Structure formats: C-alpha cells, structure tokens
Amino acid sequence: VDDALRQMALQGRGQAPVVNAQGILVGMVTRAELLGFAQWGEADTAAQAWAAWRAQDVQSVMLTPIPSVSRGADMRRVARALLDSGLPGLPVVTDEGQVSGFVSRTDVLRVALKDAGLDVWG
Structure with missing residues (x-):
C-alpha cells in the first residue's frame, strides 16, 4: 500500500x-x-x-x-461504464486484457467539449 x-x-x-x-x-x-x-x-x-x-x-x-473499456470503445460506452461503476476512471485494455491506458471522467468531458458533434457519442 x-x-x-x-x-x-x-x-x-x-x-x-x-x-x-x-x-x-x-x-x-x-x-x-x-x-x-x-x-x-x-x-x-x-x-x-x-x-x-x-x-x-x-x-x-x-x-x-x-470494469474496463477496450481501446476501440466509443465515448458513449466509456461514459456509461464510468457512470455505472461510480469510479473516477477506468483502465483501457487490449483484447488480451493487458492495460494499455486509463480513461477518466475528465477525459470524457474534454472530448465532449472539444467535439460537440453527436458523432462522438457513437
């Protein structure tokens, strides 16, 4: 610890x-x-x-x-996983389950503000 x-x-x-x-x-x-x-x-x-x-x-x-999200997950999937988990962020994993990154609530908000178009939500 x-x-x-x-x-x-x-x-x-x-x-x-x-x-x-x-x-x-x-x-x-x-x-x-x-x-x-x-x-x-x-x-x-x-x-x-x-x-x-x-x-x-x-x-x-x-x-x-x-819970985790895949590298190819769209923002709607990421936002839903974050809301459902109640966690501040989630690991991004490969198909083999290896951690390749981390996505946070702040990351989702940044994308939403940068690209206000609905296409970002999948």
Whole structure:
C-alpha cells in the first residue's frame, strides 16, 4: 500500500490499475481505498495502525473485479461504464486484457467539449 500511495502521488494520480506478472488487469486501487483507515484492526495506536495499513499488500485492498473499456470503445460506452461503476476512471485494455491506458471522467468531458458533434457519442 505504501508503494502504491507513493507512486500515485509521484504521478499525480488518484487511481491506478493493478496487473499480474503478465500485465493482465486484476484490479484497481484508488486513493480512497488506500487511505481507508476503517480496516486498521487491533493496533494499539494510530501510528501502529497506519504502519500496519501501509505494509499491507495492495491486492488485499484493491477493487476487484474491475470494469474496463477496450481501446476501440466509443465515448458513449466509456461514459456509461464510468457512470455505472461510480469510479473516477477506468483502465483501457487490449483484447488480451493487458492495460494499455486509463480513461477518466475528465477525459470524457474534454472530448465532449472539444467535439460537440453527436458523432462522438457513437
């Protein structure tokens, strides 16, 4: 968890995909889950609890299964997936399930503002 928080902070991201050794999407973490102090358990002090939380494996706190979108998905499909999931963004995956990118609500809004024509919505 500590490494994931550090990487997300360095990259200015609020969420990140979790992949296996083959690069296949297995889950996702968000800043909210990584800072989810409700699962601190039996620790005696806040410092001990925070240290224990940060030492956990990211797979124990990731969201899974996680929805994703394909590289060729139109904006209507992406917008629907974002709304249905309630997540701030979703991984973009290849046909083999490997993560090739990430799309956020902000990305969808940028496309909508840039190309106000209805053809962008598929």
